[in-house]
Amino acid sequence: MWTWFHRLASPPSFYRFADRLAPWLLLLALLLLAAGSYAGLFIAPADYLQGDVFRVIYVHVPAAALSLFIYVLMSVAAAIALIWRMKLAECAIAAAAPIGASFTALALVTGMLWGKPAWGAYWVWDARLTAELVLLFLYLGVIGLNQAYADARTAARACAWLALVGVVNVPIVHYSVQWWNSLHQGSTILSLQGVMNPKISPDMLWPLLLTLSGFFLFFFAVWLRRLQNEVLLRERRARWVQELIPS
Amino acid sequence: MSGISKRQQRLSAVVILLVGIGVAAALGFTAFRKNMMYFYTPSDLLAGAAAEGATLQLGGLVEKGSLRREDGLKVAFVMADCEKQLPVSYEGILPDLFREGQGVVATGRLRVDPATGERSFVASQILAKHDENYMPPQVAASLKTADGKHSCAPFKSVYKPMTAAADAPRS
Numbered sequence: 001m002w003t004w005f006h007r008l009a010s011p012p013s014f015y016r017f018a019d020r021l022a023p024w025l026l027l028l029a030l031l032l033l034a035a036g037s038y039a040g041l042f043i044a045p046a047d048y049l050q051g052d053v054f055r056v057i058y059v060h061v062p063a064a065a066l067s068l069f070i071y072v073l074m075s076v077a078a079a080i081a082l083i084w085r086m087k088l089a090e091c092a093i094a095a096a097a098p099i100g101a102s103f104t105a106l107a108l109v110t111g112m113l114w115g116k117p118a119w120g121a122y123w124v125w126d127a128r129l130t131a132e133l134v135l136l137f138l139y140l141g142v143i144g145l146n147q148a149y150a151d152a153r154t155a156a157r158a159c160a161w162l163a164l165v166g167v168v169n170v171p172i173v174h175y176s177v178q179w180w181n182s183l184h185q186g187s188t189i190l191s192l193q194g195v196m197n198p199k200i201s202p203d204m205l206w207p208l209l210l211t212l213s214g215f216f217l218f219f220f221a222v223w224l225r226r227l228q229n230e231v232l233l234r235e236r237r238a239r240w241v242q243e244l245i246p247s
Numbered sequence: 248m249s250g251i252s253k254r255q256q257r258l259s260a261v262v263i264l265l266v267g268i269g270v271a272a273a274l275g276f277t278a279f280r281k282n283m284m285y286f287y288t289p290s291d292l293l294a295g296a297a298a299e300g301a302t303l304q305l306g307g308l309v310e311k312g313s314l315r316r317e318d319g320l321k322v323a324f325v326m327a328d329c330e331k332q333l334p335v336s337y338e339g340i341l342p343d344l345f346r347e348g349q350g351v352v353a354t355g356r357l358r359v360d361p362a363t364g365e366r367s368f369v370a371s372q373i374l375a376k377h378d379e380n381y382m383p384p385q386v387a388a389s390l391k392t393a394d395g396k397h398s399c400a401p402f403k404s405v406y407k408p409m410t411a412a413a414d415a416p417r418s
Contacts, residue, residue, distance in 0.1 A: 050377065120342030124285070185377055188379040
């Protein structure tokens with residue numbers, strides 16, 4: 001197990017592993033997303049209060065969940081990169097940040113489109129919305145910092161520190177609706193209580209679980225592909241890359 | 248020094264950083280809890296938590312049977328949290344999801360009647376605050392539509408520390 005893990009962490013074997021895995025993840029993700037979108041739009045019943053507007057949930061909740069999940073993943077990679085100086089973990093930070101920023105932006109935009117018809121406002125400065133916006137800025141900070149250094153390893157270390165410091169914002173985003181008064185409602189499924197007893201009726205829940213898992217698999221597929229590119233870029237002078245891509 | 252490797256030094260730097268930031272954030276947000284609140288509750292305003300005439304947000308449930316429509320776009324209703332009630336007047340367009348028994352967040356100011364000393368709220372904007380429960384209409388109809396269907400737990404008092412009631416699941 002450990003030897004397999006160690007072998008996987010070496011760039012060439014990771015590259016081959018990702019090459020085999022990514023297409024299948026992407027295929028499965030697209031199937032789940034297609035099924036989930038169809039079910040969410042046409043099979044799930046309309047909400048008693050919000051009518052069809054609530055269907056934004058099928059994009060908004062997965063995007064928001066991923067925005068937090070990717071940040072946690074990035075900060076775990078950051079800790080590994082800082083402590084063990086593992087090259088693959090350094091690549092993982094750089095590969096994850098733009099995807100995380102995209103999902104955060106998607107969560108914010110879908111949230112605004114939901115907020116206008118449901119609340120009556122696109123945006124308010126409550127704790128949840130503000131903390132999620134800060135999350136977007138953290139991602140953009142990591143992306144910018146990564147670009148600011150000529151040396152990839154120095155850049156990765158700077159990004160790792162920023163990613164680590166920013167992880168404090170993740171529980172703030174998640175628990176903001178519990179700790180403080182906000183216009184945003186509490187968690188429907190992504191809380192301990194919500195997982196045990198979802199606050200959404202079963203015929204609305206299963207399409208959400210489909211899009212949720214589809215979004216997650218989609219992220220992993222894209223992350224693997226971006227990781228492959230990062231590995232290639234950083235190892236471009238290594239022999240295995242020269243053999244793989246004859247210039 | 249010899250006993251501690253470079254890696255262990257870096258490990259402890261990471262741990263110290265995380266613990267330090269965590270503690271700083273916890274202390275900071277506990278001290279400024281009040282400032283993180285998006286709105287006051289009726290209990291807060293009745294207890295004199297805010298000055299008369301200051302613009303602020305008030306959050307609560309629209310009391311069942313309290314909505315009165317007056318001339319034009321004028322409406323009056325009562326907002327409540329788990330404990331107290333406060334009359335609200337408003338002139339303007341209500342959000343689509345405005346319902347009796349549902350949550351709202353009103354922006355406006357507290358008014359104290361100079362003669363009687365009675366407190367009320369004059370709103371200039373009303374936003375709907377729906378909860379995290381989603382269900383088809385049939386399910387909603389089969390649930391008891393009496394009071395207690397919508398939890399007042401999301402309306403936490405700004406001036407009281409978090410109570411067990413605020414975290415309790417809806418009944």
